[in-house]
Amino acid sequence: MDFLYNLNVQFYLAAYLIGGIPFGLILAKVFAGVNVKEAGSQSIGATNVLRVVKETNPSLAKKLGAATLALDALKGMAVLFAAQYAGLSESAQWFIAVLAVLGHCYSPYLWFEGGKGVATGMGVMAVMLPVETAIALVVWLIAAKTIRISSLSSMTGLLALVVASFVLHPQMFHAPVLVVAFILFYKHIPNFVRLVKGEEKRVV
Template sequence: MDFLFNTNVQFFIAAYLVGGIPFGLLLAKKFAGVDVKKSGSGSIGATNVLRVVKEQNPALAKKLGAITLALDAFKGIFILLIATFIFNLSDSTLWGIATLAVIGHCFSPYLGFEGGKGIATGMGVMAFMLPIETAIALVVWVVLAKTIKISSISSLSGVLVLAISSFFIHPQMAHAPVIFICFILFYKHIPNIIRLFNGEEKRV
């Protein structure tokens, strides 16, 4: 058990456990009295919180959706900030932390290893690790969100643009963590992709 005293391992565990906190589920239950796991898409993310709570209180839905988005994005960044500015950990360790924060959100230990789609947490850690690429991805996301108004299309398009742009902006870096995180995000969106092909995906 000596490995548990290793700083890197401790941060990896912390990233997974903090990443797994289901803020959307907790906020919706506390302030709207609804279980987002049993409504809408069943996701614990901001989009489903917005969609489910909107049915009974549109104003509250926007607030809870925004707070969920912010908290889901920040929970990965929080661990990365401590790892970087207090412990001065290596880039490879930071990428491990980023990846495990996303895994924690998507496969939460508090929800029987189920979870959200990972977009907010993924974009949060990417904003810390690859700020330029993330800025480009967010522009794509905003444009598509305003025009197409289908969350899965705008989100996955942003993820794809981020991954591709990273090869041009940082050609020398190891891209395995970026590709792996993007793979997780696409994997969690398989039901959405199927609904898109069937013309059943709902607008937000």
């Protein structure tokens, strides 16, 4: 167990465990008395929190949705900022970023189920690739206002981030970016199926 005394390993564990905290589930249960794992898309993310809570309390739904979005993004960012302060290498920081997203998508507190990873993914990318993330957020915002389908808007923003990373940093080792993109894409496969069937709900 000596490896647990290694600083990098400690940060890797922290990234996964903190990334796995299901803030959406906690907030919805505490403040709205609903279990988002048993309603809507059964996701713990901000969109499902907004959709489920809105059925009984529209004004509270917006607050909880925004809080879920912020906390899901910040949990990955917090570990990365701490890692930078501790002087961890860039490669270690990228590993932390991937683990934070994995923690959210496959939470150890929910029997390795979780959310779609968009907010956490954008949070860690904002630290590692701030310009690309800003571009992705603009694309996501435009898509969200026009398409009004959360999953499709998110994937459009993700695509913009990946393309921007190759354009702005052609010499960078892109594997971590592609791994995060693959995780988010994989978690959205059920949404793509619903899109094809015409069953994916719009955000109203």
